[in-house]
Amino acid sequence: MAQVIAVTNQKGGVGKTTTTINVAYNLTKAGKSVLLVDLDPQGNASSGLSVSRDKTTTRDVLSGKSSLKDAVQKTSYSKLDVLATDAELATLETEIATEKNRAIRLKEALKDAPYDVVLIDCPPSLGLLTVNALSAAHSVIIPVQTEYYALEGLGQLLETMKLVRQALNPHLAILGVVMTMHNSRTTLSSQVEEQLRANFKDRLFETVVPRNIRVAEAPSHGKPVGEYDKWSKGARAYKALSKEILERLP
Structure with missing residues (x-):
């Protein structure tokens, strides 16, 4: 059975989609078959892997118009498939x-998905789409930008997870929290890191993803930064993060 992981943070601009794409890519390099589910109507994960957003989409699967098998698209990378999305998902x-x-x-829809890992790129909100992701997931990865207001809204996300556990998915767990866009030269980044360690302890990944121009450029070329x-x-940070993720998976 596939391990289903939701990558979520309702705060936008924290590197959520970038993390999903690059972890998915690196897990395939470690031999895992991976499905990336683009659950964000902005569709950045779809375009970031150069798959078509004009074919059968996440919306078609969730509305019952298509099966998962008929909707997934192959990518240029062995063992990595995508369930793409478009703006219509918002409706x-x-x-x-x-x-x-x-x-x-x-x-x-994911019940019999023939993959080792399913990664869900969640929208930057706590609406019904994110609740669907949390209901389907075994665990979550929470990317947090190490900047001012970084922890804002995390309490709301944790509360939503608690409600989902109570009503829909009792075994939902935090796989880990990852610090993104980290600038080691600022005092603020160190302060945010201290707060995260105090709050999440061993759930905080050791790997820190730095602010890096190559990471920012890669999506415009439709590639993971590792390519x-x-x-x-x-690229080296996301490879190390993916190794940590594999070590935490059952």
Whole structure:
């Protein structure tokens, strides 16, 4: 059975999609078969891996118009598939708001997914799409930018996870918290790191993803940073993070 991991933080601009893409890529390099589910209507994970957003999408699967098998697309990378999305996904929450199974549609779709790992790129909100991801996931990865207001909203995310555990998914766990866009030269980054260590202890990954121009450039080329510049600090960080993730998976 696939290990399902939701990558989530309702605060935007924290490196969530970048983390999802690069962890997915590195897990395949370690021999794992991976499905990346793009659950963010912005579709940046889809474009970041150069897959079409005009074919069958996440919305079609969640609305019951398509099976998962018929909707996934191959990428240029061996063992890495994507369930792409487009802006139409944003309307789905309203459409299924009164449906009984509205919070577990993704869980049902992924039930027999033939992969070692499924990574879900969540939208920067705590709406029905994110609840679907948390209901489907065994665990979550929380990227946190080491800047001012970094911890803002984390309490709300943890509360949402608590509610999902109570009502839908009792075994949902935090796989880890990862510090992103880290600038070791600032006092603020060190202060945020201290706060995260105090709050999350051994759930904080040792790997810190630095602020890195190569990481920022790679999506515009439709590539993971490991393909764009494998010797960059960002590429090496995501490779190390992926190794930590593998060590924590059952």
